Amino acid sequence: MSAVQAPVGTAPVAIRQDPAGRRGGVGAGRAVTGLAGAWLAFVVAHRLLSGRWWLWLAPELIPPLAFVAVPGLLFVLAVVAGRFHARVALLAVAGLLLGGDLAGLNLAVLRTPPSAPPDAVRLVSWNTTVWNATDDADVFYGSLTARHADIYLLQEYKPDNDPARRDADLARLRREFPGYQVVLRGELVTVTRFPVVAVVALPADPPAGSDWRTDYWEVKSLRTDLRVRGRIVSVYNTHVLVPLDLSSPLRELFYRRRHEFFQRRETQYRALAADLDRNPNPVLVAGDLNTSPAMADLRRLTDRLTDAGRASGSAYPTSWTIGGRRWWRLDWTFVSSDWTVHRYRLRDARGMSDHQVQDVVLSLSGAR
Incomplete structure (x- = not known):
């Protein structure tokens, strides 16, 4: 005082x-x-x-x-x-x-990727969100062919119970891409101009004659071994199951399905990681992983491969859209050290999907 x-x-x-x-x-x-x-x-x-x-x-x-x-x-x-x-x-x-x-920040944003050589490979990976079920078919297929990619990795091919409609879409897809090979398992479609020498479905390939719904649940990574520039490379088209459904947390179903989804995701990631570990080829993994940068599941890939998004030119790459805004990244492309990434862009899907289109330019470099 x-x-x-x-x-x-x-x-x-x-x-x-x-x-x-x-x-x-x-x-x-x-x-x-x-x-x-x-x-x-x-x-x-x-x-x-x-x-x-x-x-x-x-x-x-x-x-x-x-x-x-x-x-x-x-x-x-x-x-x-x-x-x-x-x-x-x-x-x-x-x-x-x-x-x-x-946080998903790209610390390599200031680094300029090397220029692409004339024989660089162009890859497109896209979760089409139920294919063209709610889109104009001509616009949908036109958006794909306009990319002029060498390899297309497409997810969510016709998840419905209308075989005739699915078969019609598959026939049109082949017409739209003359000279390409189309490989299909469940919801996963790989379209490539390079020769296919082997196909592996992960976590497991259902028995011949299984229905589409079984293939949808059992095949979440579709590996195609391709002959690219005289070498065999493995390309994984991947769509990991969502982490949880949107049922009410007041219902027992919410917790039962959360546990089920966790187990299925674990199985899918383990199968993919195990196949990568025993694969001697140059590898590329791309698709909708339903995994944000904050989720530990992503370490199964970051511990083994390099994120192509380092070449995005964005400090915070985002691929998933809600309400017209992109929030964070669920779509990824990872490569082994055999690949050099020259460009990585997330392209606007023009309202046909809540996922951006991954557009990647890369080339084969040194041995794995």
Whole structure:
């Protein structure tokens, strides 16, 4: 307490600090510290549980940018958190260091990819979202042929129960691509101008004569071995199952199906990783993986291959659209060291799909 000299005949006036204001600052500091600690705990839990525990499927769908945005916001709050600011800043930095690589940022954005040679291969991969069921057929097929790609990896080919309609679409696809070979398993279609020397369905190839629905559930990666520039290369057309369905969490079905989907995704990723490990050929994996940069499942590929998106020229590549906005990336292309990626672009699907079109230019280089 301090006092100032009052005029003669008056009592001294005491100037006191406001206890309420001090308590408010302390309370705000504690709240921010609690938020920073909670976020760090979430990141640690995510690192431990993502891809390992089926009940973590919902939390791991957090927008990937949150792993840099939340620590950044906490660091800003630390500046105004009074005497707690150092503690908040330390927690925020720890959260950023532990989770920053999950945000999906492309740190190679400033690097210029090498120019493509004349014999470079052009690849298109696209989740067509139920083929052309709701699209003008001429526009749909025209959008494919206009890409002038050497290899097309297409997902969600006619997931319905009308065999005649599926067969008609397949006949038109062959007419639209004269000189190409068409390989089909369930929902996966590979169209290539290179000779096909072998076909492998993963996790398993259903027995001959199985219906389309069985093929749809059992085949989630379609490997075609192609003869490209005198070498045999393996191209994997992949569509991993969605992490969970959208039924009500108040129903038992929600949790039963979440566990089922987790197990199916695990089977699909394990089969793909095992085939990659025993495959001596140059490899390329592309498709809709239904896996964001924040999900640990992606490590099955990033530990083995290189993300072609490093050549995208975008600091934050995004491929999945909701409500007209692209939010994060679910569509990927990975390559072995035999390939050099010269260009990677995510093209507008013109309203025909909620997935962007992956457009990749690459060439064969050194040995694997």
